[in-house]
Amino acid sequence: MDAIREVERYLDNHRDELLEALKELLSIPSISALSEHRGDVRRAAEWIAHRLTSAGFEHVELMETGGHPLVYADWLHAEGKPTVLVYGHYDVQPVDPLELWTSPPFTPTIRDHQLYARGASDDKGPTFLHIAVLSAMLKVHGELPVNVKFCIEGEEEIGSAHLHAFLEQTRDQFAADLILISDTTMVGPNQPAVVYGLRGLAAAQIDVRTAASDLHSGLYGGAVPNAARAVAEIVASFHRPDGSVAVEGFYDRVRPLTEAEREEFAKLGHEEEALKQALALSDLWGEPGYTALERMCARPTLEVNGIWGGFQGEGTKTVIPCEAHAKLTCRLVPDQDPQEILDLVEQHVQRHAPKGAKVTFIRQDGGRPYVAPYDHPALQLAASAYEHAYGTKAVFTRMGGSIPVVETFSQLLKIPVVMMGFSLNDENFHAPNEHFSLDNFDKGLRTLAYYYHELPSAWNQH
Amino acid sequence: MDAIREVERYLDNHRDELLEALKELLSIPSISALSEHRGDVRRAAEWIAHRLTSAGFEHVELMETGGHPLVYADWLHAEGKPTVLVYGHYDVQPVDPLELWTSPPFTPTIRDHQLYARGASDDKGPTFLHIAVLSAMLKVHGELPVNVKFCIEGEEEIGSAHLHAFLEQTRDQFAADLILISDTTMVGPNQPAVVYGLRGLAAAQIDVRTAASDLHSGLYGGAVPNAARAVAEIVASFHRPDGSVAVEGFYDRVRPLTEAEREEFAKLGHEEEALKQALALSDLWGEPGYTALERMCARPTLEVNGIWGGFQGEGTKTVIPCEAHAKLTCRLVPDQDPQEILDLVEQHVQRHAPKGAKVTFIRQDGGRPYVAPYDHPALQLAASAYEHAYGTKAVFTRMGGSIPVVETFSQLLKIPVVMMGFSLNDENFHAPNEHFSLDNFDKGLRTLAYYYHELPSAWNQH
Numbered sequence: 001m002d003a004i005r006e007v008e009r010y011l012d013n014h015r016d017e018l019l020e021a022l023k024e025l026l027s028i029p030s031i032s033a034l035s036e037h038r039g040d041v042r043r044a045a046e047w048i049a050h051r052l053t054s055a056g057f058e059h060v061e062l063m064e065t066g067g068h069p070l071v072y073a074d075w076l077h078a079e080g081k082p083t084v085l086v087y088g089h090y091d092v093q094p095v096d097p098l099e100l101w102t103s104p105p106f107t108p109t110i111r112d113h114q115l116y117a118r119g120a121s122d123d124k125g126p127t128f129l130h131i132a133v134l135s136a137m138l139k140v141h142g143e144l145p146v147n148v149k150f151c152i153e154g155e156e157e158i159g160s161a162h163l164h165a166f167l168e169q170t171r172d173q174f175a176a177d178l179i180l181i182s183d184t185t186m187v188g189p190n191q192p193a194v195v196y197g198l199r200g201l202a203a204a205q206i207d208v209r210t211a212a213s214d215l216h217s218g219l220y221g222g223a224v225p226n227a228a229r230a231v232a233e234i235v236a237s238f239h240r241p242d243g244s245v246a247v248e249g250f251y252d253r254v255r256p257l258t259e260a261e262r263e264e265f266a267k268l269g270h271e272e273e274a275l276k277q278a279l280a281l282s283d284l285w286g287e288p289g290y291t292a293l294e295r296m297c298a299r300p301t302l303e304v305n306g307i308w309g310g311f312q313g314e315g316t317k318t319v320i321p322c323e324a325h326a327k328l329t330c331r332l333v334p335d336q337d338p339q340e341i342l343d344l345v346e347q348h349v350q351r352h353a354p355k356g357a358k359v360t361f362i363r364q365d366g367g368r369p370y371v372a373p374y375d376h377p378a379l380q381l382a383a384s385a386y387e388h389a390y391g392t393k394a395v396f397t398r399m400g401g402s403i404p405v406v407e408t409f410s411q412l413l414k415i416p417v418v419m420m421g422f423s424l425n426d427e428n429f430h431a432p433n434e435h436f437s438l439d440n441f442d443k444g445l446r447t448l449a450y451y452y453h454e455l456p457s458a459w460n461q462h
Numbered sequence: 463m464d465a466i467r468e469v470e471r472y473l474d475n476h477r478d479e480l481l482e483a484l485k486e487l488l489s490i491p492s493i494s495a496l497s498e499h500r501g502d503v504r505r506a507a508e509w510i511a512h513r514l515t516s517a518g519f520e521h522v523e524l525m526e527t528g529g530h531p532l533v534y535a536d537w538l539h540a541e542g543k544p545t546v547l548v549y550g551h552y553d554v555q556p557v558d559p560l561e562l563w564t565s566p567p568f569t570p571t572i573r574d575h576q577l578y579a580r581g582a583s584d585d586k587g588p589t590f591l592h593i594a595v596l597s598a599m600l601k602v603h604g605e606l607p608v609n610v611k612f613c614i615e616g617e618e619e620i621g622s623a624h625l626h627a628f629l630e631q632t633r634d635q636f637a638a639d640l641i642l643i644s645d646t647t648m649v650g651p652n653q654p655a656v657v658y659g660l661r662g663l664a665a666a667q668i669d670v671r672t673a674a675s676d677l678h679s680g681l682y683g684g685a686v687p688n689a690a691r692a693v694a695e696i697v698a699s700f701h702r703p704d705g706s707v708a709v710e711g712f713y714d715r716v717r718p719l720t721e722a723e724r725e726e727f728a729k730l731g732h733e734e735e736a737l738k739q740a741l742a743l744s745d746l747w748g749e750p751g752y753t754a755l756e757r758m759c760a761r762p763t764l765e766v767n768g769i770w771g772g773f774q775g776e777g778t779k780t781v782i783p784c785e786a787h788a789k790l791t792c793r794l795v796p797d798q799d800p801q802e803i804l805d806l807v808e809q810h811v812q813r814h815a816p817k818g819a820k821v822t823f824i825r826q827d828g829g830r831p832y833v834a835p836y837d838h839p840a841l842q843l844a845a846s847a848y849e850h851a852y853g854t855k856a857v858f859t860r861m862g863g864s865i866p867v868v869e870t871f872s873q874l875l876k877i878p879v880v881m882m883g884f885s886l887n888d889e890n891f892h893a894p895n896e897h898f899s900l901d902n903f904d905k906g907l908r909t910l911a912y913y914y915h916e917l918p919s920a921w922n923q924h
Contacts (some may be wrong), residue, residue, distance in 0.1 A: 199680065203778040212742035218661065218863025219887075221793050222763030223737075223754040225747040228788075229766045232697035239691065275685075280674035283818035285687040292685040301684030304691050305781050310768035311789055316665040316827050318791050318864075319767050326690070327773055329780050331683050356745035364778050401680025425681075 003141065007449045010136045015442070019115070021051070022128045022441075023108040025090070026117040032068055032091035032158045041068045041154050044090045044124075048131070048152055049073070055135035057150070063170070065162035068154030072173070075138070076147045082459045083147035084452070085176035085413070086134075087405065088127030088183065089156035092119035093430045100432035113438045120436035122429035126182035126422050126444065127152060133448040146455050149176055156183075156405065159365075164408045171412050177459070178378045179409050180451075182444070184421035187268060187395060189437070192386035192447070194379055195419035197298065197398030198406055200332035200369035202341045206234060206349055207360040211322040214310070218318055225356030228309040231324035234359070235304050237352040238328075243286045245302045247348040253335045255371075257290075257298055264396050265293050297398040301331045302345070331400060338366030367404040372416050381451060381458040382420045389446035420447070465603065469911045472598045477904070481577070483513070484590045484903075485570040487552070488579035494530055494553035494620045503530045503616050506552045506586075510593070510614055511535070517597035519612070525632070527624040530616030534635070537600070538609045544921045545609035546914070547638035547875070548596075549867065550589030550645065551618035554581035555892045562894035575900045582898035584891035588644035588884050588906065589614060595910040608917050611638055618645075618867070621827075626870045633874050639921070640840045641871050642913075644906070646883035649730060649857060651899070654848035654909070656841055657881035659760065659860030660868055662794035662831035664803045668696060668811055669822040673784040676772070680780055687818025690771040693786035696821070699814040700764050700790075705748045707764045709810040715797045717833075719752075719760055726858050727755050759860040763793045764807070791827075793862060800828030829866040834878050843913060843920040844882045851908035882909070 011018070030044035031037040045062050048071045053060045057073040068091060076083070095105040095118050103109035105118035115125070130150075137144050151174060155161050167174060184195040210225040240246045257265075270293040272284060286295045295301070309324025311317035330341050346361040353359040372379060374396045386394035406417050422444035428434045473480070492506035493499040507524050510533045515522045519535035530553060538545070557567040557580050565571035570579035577587070592612075599606050613636060617623050629636060646657040672687040702708045719727075732755040734746060748757045757763070771786025773779035792803050808823040815821040834841060836858045848856035861881075868879050884906035890896045 222757040228769045232694040235694035236698035295684040306772035307690045308770040
């Protein structure tokens with residue numbers, strides 16, 4: 001354990017310097033969605049590349065993906081030890097509405113033991129923890145306990161647009177034994193969580209047309225189809241009155257939750273009353289037989305994201321809409337397949353299209369669900385590392401959201417993905433006043449130092 | 463009959479002059495909805511007032527209603543004869559999109575035996591026919607066969623905003639035996655129609671709220687209510703699968719169609735296939751047991767005019783909408799009451815609000831349905847007058863639309879309303895290239911000359 005303590009001491013002694021370095025990175029407005037920030041995005045990539053080079057990493061490169069560059073670097077001299085692929089992203093979300101920020105988004109500011117800046121918690125802060133810990137290890141010991149490859153991308157906030165195709169062509173370069181990602185959230189301020197599953201996604205738009213043009217309800221009302229009513233009937237048909245999805249075959253491939261998984265969820269002590277109050281809900285809603293947390297994290301769902309047709313202005317317009325639309329996304333769990341689910345939804349839509357309604361079904365994004373074997377030693381070690389730093393037992397959980405890159409890695413590299421995050425759900429990523437807890441900054445450094453140090457021996461049990 | 467022939471001869475001899483006069487009126491852009499045309503609206507009122515004064519009408523006045531002025535004039539020297547209140551409107555709809563007009567909207571132009579101009583058929587043309595005929599009668603005979611009052615308003619296209627309150631205060635001045643309005647349409651080019659019924663209107667908006675803000679479908683999907691789904695369920699609940707309205711009590715006060723009425727509708731020879739083709743419908747729709755024409759004209763209906771909630775942009779946004787909305791209007795028939803219908807719809811909405819959805823029901827416009835006794839001699843005479851001019855038997859019909867002023871007159875003055883129009887459904891009122899058939903201009907003059915001349919003797923059978 002002396003080896004870890006030395007690294008921890010180094011990190012403690014250089015804490016101010018590390019925080020200043022993170023502030024430097026946070027002050028670069030690397031907004032990937034806005035073309036006027038293209039130069040800033042590259043500048044952030046160059047900052048990371050320079051930092052990794054200075055620390056002693058090798059083969060440092062800005063790889064051209066077709067979009068914003070990806071930062072690659074490696075250190076591969078731990079012969080016979082596992083290779084960790086560290087994924088993170090240096091691009092950030094846009095900042096509007098700017099007037100709601102207390103301090104400017106690219107002027108990193110510490111208030112109340114929180115570091116405020118766009119990207120602080122998503123994902124420059126957590127990504128920086130890996131760079132800082134591994135650099136400290138190289139500095140202190142002149143070597144690393146494991147082999148490491150960095151894959152820090154610049155397009156996560158725009159859907160990792162080029163990553164999948166790029167990794168398909170370059171997969172040999174990224175070959176590793178496991179992937180480590182810090183881009184998920186903890187359960188609460190002192191409750192770390194190892195995320196071992198993510199839901200998949202299947203999205204579609206429904207276009208309904210009933211006539212060549214809108215019709216006057218005085219002249220034709222009562223005799224012709226109405227597209228707004230038709231789309232409402234289709235949308236209303238997606239769920240049974242009890243809240244379960246009525247699409248035939250929707251649940252067929254769903255892998256049932258194990259008793260062990262349900263026990264883990266139960267341990268989280270999720271408060272349904274608190275959720276209702278926090279979101280100002282009069283009632284929860286959804287599939288019977290599961291807790292709200294299970295429904296949010298580990299059960300598939302179909303949500304209407306938007307519906308529109310006809311007149312939306314003030315007052316009255318006596319029109320019979322000739323077209324109407326709905327957008328929907330399904331969140332998927334193993335072993336549902338996005339394309340198969342879209343097939344089932346499309347069949348359902350066509351079967352439930354009312355008389356006189358021509359329905360077009362447009363397929364949009366899709367992503368497979370992901371579940372890691374949570375008894376894998378690389379995942380169990382994550383829990384031990386958290387416990388070392390936080391003094392709290394970590395929970396294993398699945399998340400309701402989708403991180404397409406996880407499925408990409410899993411599919412292309414066929415290795416486990418370990419998700420250990422240091423952000424909190426209320427840290428306003430994607431919103432004004434994004435911030436990152438300095439407590440998690442400090443404990444994150446210790447967690448990762450422990451993880452990297454202990455990985456070789458944990459791996460041997462594999 | 464010599465008296466009529468003299469008037470007809472006068473109208474024939476002065477046809478060009480009359481057309482030029484109508485073109486003058488049509489060249490004034492009296493768009494009531496646009497404040498920059500306020501002066502033009504008044505100019506049109508003044509043009510009519512001046513025309514009526516020159517013709518020998520008395521008490522000519524621009525009455526201030528609180529909005530655009532109303533033109534009043536009378537001739538009340540036909541002692542012992544009925545008094546006709548002639549209603550029309552001199553305001554017109556806006557003209558955009560201007561680029562779709564073949565000739566400028568306020569440069570009246572004759573092409574293919576049609577007079578093109580904004581307001582030509584709605585309603586300056588038909589209103590002018592009354593002025594022309596009655597002026598000709600005064601000129602030829604020095605007197606009229608009946609007493610006449612004019613009520614030509616300037617706010618019909620903006621919902622007759624001030625008329626009801628104004629007439630309530632001034633009803634004595636407008637006292638009459640019947641009201642004559644030419645602001646409806648004929649069934650076809652040579653098929654005149656006496657409109658004896660109009661549907662009423664009851665409008666409302668439904669606002670659904672489920673949470674304080676939109677929620678991320680990855681985090682919360684499957685566990686919380688969705689406002690877009692909730693509004694769809696409410697909208698879908700309004701109709702039974704067979705197309706009838708499912709709101710409890712909705713049909714309770716509906717006066718059944720008589721056999722005679724159904725025979726009149728059947729005589730119209732309405733082609734359902736032709737309707738489907740004209741509107742590009744794959745199917746008709748609606749309440750079983752009635753023809754499409756009966757459903758459009760004489761049965762009540764509930765139509766959704768608009769629906770909206772959540773994301774309407776390109777691509778995917780994984781949001782659970784926290785609010786959603788729908789607008790609806792009911793078309794009503796005797797003896798349905800707009801307020802009572804809104805009560806029933808509101809009860810239905812609250813009963814069908816899904817769990818977790820807070821629903822607000824906002825009442826909007828309402829208007830009572832109107833049906834005249836179509837065996838009244840003033841209505842029967844209208845059919846004879848049409849037949850005299852067109853050589854075709856007129857049909858009696860009810861119209862699906864609502865003309866709030868008809869209900870206002872009926873309610874305040876408690877006298878029959880005779881609706882005999884000269885416009886055709888395809889004459890583009892409210893659209894670019896509005897036009898009025900010169901054939902109906904000529905036959906309209908003859909129809910009205912006959913009507914006014916014969917009214918006293920028809921009235922005696924009353």
